[in-house]
Amino acid sequence: MRFGIFYEHQLPRPWGPDSERQLIADALEQIEVADRVGFDCVWEVEHHFLEEYSHSSASDVFLAAASQRARNIRLGFGILPLPPGFEHPARRAETVATLDLVSNGRVDFGTGETSSGAELAGFGVDRATKREQWEEAIDVVTRMMVEEPFAGWDGRFGSMPPRNVVPKPVQKPHPPLWVACSRRETIRMAATRGIGALSFSFVEPEEAGAWVDEYYSVLASEECVPAGFAVNPNVAVVLPMMLAHDEAEAIERGIDGAHFFGYSLAHYYVFGDHRPGRTNIWDEFQERRDEVGFARHIVRPDQAPLGVRILQEGLGSLRGAIGTPEQVRELVSRYEQAGVDQIIFVLQAGRNRHEHIVESLELFGAEVLPQFAGEAREAREAEKAARLSDAVAAALARREPARASDPAYVIAPIDSGPPAATAGRNGRSPGARAASLAQDLVDRAVTGGEQAFAAFVHRSDDRRLERIVGSDAGLRVLFSGMTARYRPDAVPGFAGSVLYDLRLADGTAKPWSVDVGPERAVAYAGRSPDPALTMRVAVADFVRIAAHDLDPGKALMTGRLTFEGNLSIAMRLGEMFGETSAL
Amino acid sequence: MRFGIFYEHQLPRPWGPDSERQLIADALEQIEVADRVGFDCVWEVEHHFLEEYSHSSASDVFLAAASQRARNIRLGFGILPLPPGFEHPARRAETVATLDLVSNGRVDFGTGETSSGAELAGFGVDRATKREQWEEAIDVVTRMMVEEPFAGWDGRFGSMPPRNVVPKPVQKPHPPLWVACSRRETIRMAATRGIGALSFSFVEPEEAGAWVDEYYSVLASEECVPAGFAVNPNVAVVLPMMLAHDEAEAIERGIDGAHFFGYSLAHYYVFGDHRPGRTNIWDEFQERRDEVGFARHIVRPDQAPLGVRILQEGLGSLRGAIGTPEQVRELVSRYEQAGVDQIIFVLQAGRNRHEHIVESLELFGAEVLPQFAGEAREAREAEKAARLSDAVAAALARREPARASDPAYVIAPIDSGPPAATAGRNGRSPGARAASLAQDLVDRAVTGGEQAFAAFVHRSDDRRLERIVGSDAGLRVLFSGMTARYRPDAVPGFAGSVLYDLRLADGTAKPWSVDVGPERAVAYAGRSPDPALTMRVAVADFVRIAAHDLDPGKALMTGRLTFEGNLSIAMRLGEMFGETSAL
Structure with a gap:
């Protein structure tokens, strides 16, 4: 026992x-x-x-x-x-x-x-x-x-x-x-x-x-x-x-x-x-214990409830x-x-x-x-x-033996979305999901150090970069990060727009602009009407440059990146938007 | 700090x-x-x-x-x-x-x-x-x-x-x-x-x-x-x-x-x-640490990845x-x-x-x-x-202050079903739900002692008893419990059927029968074609008798309960089906 x-x-x-x-x-x-x-x-x-x-x-x-x-x-x-x-x-x-x-x-x-x-x-x-x-x-x-x-x-x-x-x-x-x-x-x-x-x-x-x-x-x-x-x-x-x-x-x-x-x-x-929070069971127990068979004291043994009788009888x-x-x-x-x-x-x-x-x-x-x-x-x-x-x-x-999972099953850290059932319940637009993924990526790139972001970019093909970072939502995250890091002292006295004339591999245009002022910079999707500087580059290359995976000098020399306008601004872009910005 | x-x-x-x-x-x-x-x-x-x-x-x-x-x-x-x-x-x-x-x-x-x-x-x-x-x-x-x-x-x-x-x-x-x-x-x-x-x-x-x-x-x-x-x-x-x-x-x-x-x-x-269960991150780390910025040893300091340089520089x-x-x-x-x-x-x-x-x-x-x-x-x-x-x-x-709940809000132990949302998802027939409730009730009556079952019955009106224990499903549970407790030695030599001719308050008939044999008893909804004994009683009274809340002798004297057929069997029903059976 x-x-x-x-x-x-x-x-x-x-x-x-x-x-x-x-x-x-x-x-x-x-x-x-x-x-x-x-x-x-x-x-x-x-x-x-x-x-x-x-x-x-x-x-x-x-x-x-x-x-x-x-x-x-x-x-x-x-x-x-x-x-x-x-x-x-x-x-x-x-x-x-x-x-x-x-x-x-x-x-x-x-x-x-x-x-x-x-x-x-x-x-x-x-x-x-x-x-x-x-x-x-x-x-x-x-x-x-x-x-x-x-x-x-x-x-x-x-x-x-x-x-x-x-x-x-x-x-x-x-x-x-x-x-x-x-x-x-x-x-x-x-x-x-x-x-x-x-x-x-x-x-x-x-x-x-x-x-x-x-x-x-x-x-x-x-x-x-x-x-x-x-x-x-x-x-x-x-x-x-x-x-x-x-x-x-x-x-x-x-x-x-x-x-x-x-x-x-x-x-x-x-x-x-x-x-809840109000019933007092102890008080009710004191009042009702006799009635429901938990009598404390017995007047006549033959009237005692079952529980008490058993307690006394053995x-x-x-x-x-x-x-x-x-x-x-x-x-x-x-x-x-x-x-x-x-x-x-x-x-x-x-x-x-x-x-x-x-x-x-x-x-x-x-x-x-x-x-x-x-x-x-x-x-x-x-x-x-x-x-x-x-x-x-x-x-x-x-008994049925323990099961084995498919050895080819893979969890991808970035692409894993919610299972279909949940997506249905809390359904979000693909855009919202991409934004969330991109946001997490940026968060984690910061947490894990630059290396992690670089490694992700290095190991991704252009299609993956376009899908995750190059989506509308992903670009919003990237440009927000850039403007948050804006340092006006990098280009003292300059105020004007930079147009990022981005393109997907299929030719779709994804233009973004940043209006730069003496105190802050504001980014938005679309073409500035009068840019001081225009940068033309494929979205995937833009991301690679941001991640230091592609050298902007090499990109310029091979024609994958072109500038038009105020080139002295072009040279200060990296300084203006912090180290992890594009350029 | x-x-x-x-x-x-x-x-x-x-x-x-x-x-x-x-x-x-x-x-x-x-x-x-x-x-x-x-x-x-x-x-x-x-x-x-x-x-x-x-x-x-x-x-x-x-x-x-x-x-x-x-x-x-x-x-x-x-x-x-x-x-x-x-x-x-x-x-x-x-x-x-x-x-x-x-x-x-x-x-x-x-x-x-x-x-x-x-x-x-x-x-x-x-x-x-x-x-x-x-x-x-x-x-x-x-x-x-x-x-x-x-x-x-x-x-x-x-x-x-x-x-x-x-x-x-x-x-x-x-x-x-x-x-x-x-x-x-x-x-x-x-x-x-x-x-x-x-x-x-x-x-x-x-x-x-x-x-x-x-x-x-x-x-x-x-x-x-x-x-x-x-x-x-x-x-x-x-x-x-x-x-x-x-x-x-x-x-x-x-x-x-x-x-x-x-x-x-x-x-x-x-x-x-x-x-999962297969990737060896430590081995991959050993192979790839240099590539992703976690180099262990440096050949030329200016070639060292960022992490190592920082580690050495300050x-x-x-x-x-x-x-x-x-x-x-x-x-x-x-x-x-x-x-x-x-x-x-x-x-x-x-x-x-x-x-x-x-x-x-x-x-x-x-x-x-x-x-x-x-x-x-x-x-x-x-x-x-x-x-x-x-x-x-x-x-x-x-800040919004803490909230107060409605003081009249009550949790009833037996009637509480799942919230609507869950019921929709795992929807069950009302019968299944009643069966489950009745089953729990019987379980808990056993666990909490007879008193608990008796107290529940005592504090319930006929309508509640009909709904919970008197449903088709509830009666199935009750009769299964009775037959599980069947003791053949209570009526040696007897084999035959007992018909429980139950009725709801609105007059609906709810007949159940139990076929009693030398080894076991089998209960089923419906009328035995040739009962040795027929008991007529309202469903609620039947439950009250089972819970010892209504004395069967009194019920007989006041006509709320009647027997027809082999009355010596009637006298042994309690013994046959254990103490918590009806009679």
């Missing part, structure tokens, strides 16, 4: 200015304790907008912080919702891999769909297809972690061209996969996909036993076709926990937290009408591990006998107090955990691995 | 199995050193798919890890691309806030657009509108961190209903904002939006001076209308760095890294044709802080005199060695940094704050 702790970052109102910071700081301290006393994994949820119920919306950040505070405990996403509306699958793959790197291979990759209306509608995720979205995304995400390069995605819920998604995780082929389950069918589904089942039902050991048996029998059957490139045969169940040597004390410390957990969950998922799934170390040892044994592989305890719930949580973790580590760890566990796990190894190998053989 | 270090996580090929892990581990160690010797901020880029150039695709994870290794240094996103195609603005707000919580308020929130074709096309982000996307997203993200609840987003590039985005950052109203700049116009734009300018051009001190002057004059003018809810008046420039007491040694240690940085940047942004922007502590002190002074607020050094570049980086950081902390820190800096910063305070207040007064 392995042991985990689970965080939703619950924060009942009212909130002070420091509440969220303290909540997180306490949790990190608890994880240090859990790590020290031998817990195997900390699991962190990802929820959005579920104020009071869960302030854990960036589990990756929290787990990454935890990775440097606790050096042995594993770090479980519990879970990352995979429908692409929440986050692009590439971002999920990158996040999981980077956490695996900073933690030196300690990630468990729990996945799921999410089902609260607050979250689905918040991110515009379609409820009816979220299972299919999960199916599509888990294939994409695992391929991203395995394929070098990722061969691409062309699916019902998104698409992506081939890319090498970096970094890759430490654990090969990828961290163990899990899926959130809330009922028997999902657990069965987990088995058919060869991934761990994270059961968030508060399930009794004996019922869990039936689920576990079915899980392993399906996993070992031909029905199992792995979702990832490795099989993770594990069933974990989640239970509330609070330990004290005195049973009544444990219940006193843990009952409100466990009840608020259940109430606030039901608020968001079942019965609550939620006013250690059941609703009570979980709230009790004495002895009671919890016995409970854990029952789950162990049922074949459950990991119990994940929820301690941080409602207003459960930090010091009680720390005390419970210490007690668990001292008085419960040792009975289930050590050599017996090692032997049992080795035996399990041996028993399943043939079935796992057979399952993996049924 | 403040000092930062900048990470792209460069990783030239070839890669070993441990290369990425070691790269990250080294970087974390370097940050510990930087923190100890007095650096102010570590900046981390977010890039995707730019293998060799940048393996930093989850900067939040890396910075969160760094937050627990270094307890004083600030943590800068340098930058997070804001176009929503990379990541939903809510995820950005959540990430920034959570990092601010785990670090106790040490986040600098750098933003930008991203311009590589590899990334834009990879995420389907439209190049032509990325500036407008940034404009829209920075407004949304900052409002999410300030508004309680966020009042919603209905824009050109996305939308979101009102939600309380949690957690909120420690720094109020939000962490300092920055924007990536690569040219004078963007720096000017940063000033008009009242945010810090992160200049990624390698710019000379004197040119930087002109930029800084313009920045502060625009920021103090009426042109400044802040993007966020606080003004961050700061200009930072990025420079390569490598320090050694011997100048030649510093150049020897730093030149290849700085050159590879420039070459690989130009590869992705300007001239490279990239084959401390310029392309050389940056590669040299002796004395040279770098002098360089920093020039930037200080130019009015630059922060210099961000790039040490991790190309194959620069970990021990050289650590040595440089130590040298900088011992021999350069002290001259620019201490009381003089405090005084200068206080003077600057006082000088700008009126302008900042005036600018903030020009």
Whole structure:
């Protein structure tokens, strides 16, 4: 049996200015304790907008912080919702891999769909297809972690061209996969996909036993076709926990937290009408807990709601591990006998107090955990691995192998436009697109140094130069850059126009003019009526001169460039418009 | 003057199995050193798919890890691309806030657009509108961190209903904002939006001076209308760095890294044709560095490319802080005199060695940094704050205030469907949607305990029950759940049909039948031709009985429920189909 702790970052109102910071700081301290006393994994949820119920919306950040505070405990996403509306699958793959790197291979990759209306509608995720979205995304995400390069995605819920998604995780082929389950069918589904089942039902050991048996029998059957490139045969169940040597004390410390957990969950998922930023769930819980089955005090035992009766009558799934170390040892044994592989305890719930949580973790580590760890566990796990190894190998053989992308596929830095779908949605004229490309080129030429611009020009043929820099929009960018760098002191006293009589290879004229004054220069497309100087040159040559790829002296001598008018101005053009101007 | 270090996580090929892990581990160690010797901020880029150039695709994870290794240094996103195609603005707000919580308020929130074709096309982000996307997203993200609840987003590039985005950052109203700049116009734009300018051009001190002057004059003018809810008046420039007491040694240690940085940047942004997973940029760099201006050795000085000449002729922007502590002190002074607020050094570049980086950081902390820190800096910063305070207040007064959402806005957990836009895209029949809702309801009823289902039913009127659970799809879910729980031993020896003759309030018949056998039970919509038992009841009452909200005995006595046929079977229905079945 392995042991985990689970965080939703619950924060009942009212909130002070420091509440969220303290909540997180306490949790990190608890994880240090859990790590020290031998817990195997900390699991962190990802929820959005579920104020009071869960302030854990960036589990990756929290787990990454935890990775440097606790050096042995594993770090479980519990879970990352995979429908692409929440986050692009590439971002999920990158996040999981980077956490695996900073933690030196300690990630468990729990996945799921999410089902609260607050979250689905918040991110515009379609409820009816979220299972299919999960199916599509888990294939994409695992391929991203395995394929070098990722061969691409062309699916019902998104698409992506081939890319090498970096970094890759430490654990090969990828961290163990899990899926959130809330009922028997999902657990069965987990088995058919060869991934761990994270059961968030508060399930009794004996019922869990039936689920576990079915899980392993399906996993070992031909029905199992792995979702990832490795099989993770594990069933974990989640239970509330609070330990004290005195049973009544444990219940006193843990009952409100466990009840608020259940109430606030039901608020968001079942019965609550939620006013963002206004609803006070804690107050409503206090008012209504009796009515919905979370009564705090019982007048007549036979009138008590189910939850309370179970809490008094024995250690059941609703009570979980709230009790004495002895009671919890016995409970854990029952789950162990049922074949459950990991119990994940929820301690941080409602207003459960930090010091009680720390005390419970210490007690668990001292008085419960040792009975289930050590050599017996090692032997049992080795035996399990041996028993399943043939079935796992057979399952993996049924899986479609990683794909290979076309070796000829090339990404060009400048020409790459948006994919057709996006272009359609945010459609821009070709001119706007060329302007944007040219602008980026100029930006990057500056950033990367002149060399980069020169190299781009050097490696481009005339057609490419005409298309990108020589377009109307590209020329606008180039001339704007020139006038921005205008230095009036280069030609003191001169005021007049320079006409750039540019031509495309097909003969089309692309005239631009710059009016030069004592303070500034203004460029515009078209012919100045009375130019002091006219420069005639092909657009591509003009760009090459600007990039120092073509020597203007040579161009003059070979007739590719001609001047007409005030030649003394011609000699000062470079100085007038800065080094990267044309001339 | 403040000092930062900048990470792209460069990783030239070839890669070993441990290369990425070691790269990250080294970087974390370097940050510990930087923190100890007095650096102010570590900046981390977010890039995707730019293998060799940048393996930093989850900067939040890396910075969160760094937050627990270094307890004083600030943590800068340098930058997070804001176009929503990379990541939903809510995820950005959540990430920034959570990092601010785990670090106790040490986040600098750098933003930008991203311009590589590899990334834009990879995420389907439209190049032509990325500036407008940034404009829209920075407004949304900052409002999410300030508004309680966020009042919603209905824009050109996305939308979101009102939600309380949690957690909120420690720094109020939000962490300092920055924007990536690569040219004078963007720096000017940063000033008009009242945010810090992160200049990624390698710019000379004197040119930087002109930029800084313009920045502060625009920021103090009426042109400044802040993007966020606080003004961050700061200009930072990025420079390569490598320090050694011997100048030649510093150049020897730093030149290849700085050159590879420039070459690989130009590869992705300007001239490279990239084959994902196949192109070897390091090898190409070795072959072509001379050709594109990154020559390693010079035969004749006058033939040397620009970059090398500058590197030898003086401390310029392309050389940056590669040299002796004395040279770098002098360089920093020039930037200080130019009015630059922060210099961000790039040490991790190309194959620069970990021990050289650590040595440089130590040298900088011992021999350069002290001259620019201490009381003089405090005084200068206080003077600057006082000088700008009126302008900042005036600018903030020009900004549109945070919005308030309609207090009557309510999220209903069950009825919330996807927004119209998504429904159109992934359109499903109303039946499918109802099935999905009903499925979630049953899932959540199990997870949250019976109480939750009961409470939902208790708080719903008949019309709502009919719509959600009483739809064709909802009934399918309910009956599937019943048959899945079928226990043949409850009625040993019996085989036959039970007809549930259900009716809606408007009289419409909704008959369902369950064929019960020795091993399993099968449910289907419609009338069994020869039922052993017929139950007649309204759909809403049927659901209420299933949820234990209506006592079947009472329903029988009041005639709301009637049986016909084998009444001994009627008495066993509850046992047959488990506790949560109808009866």
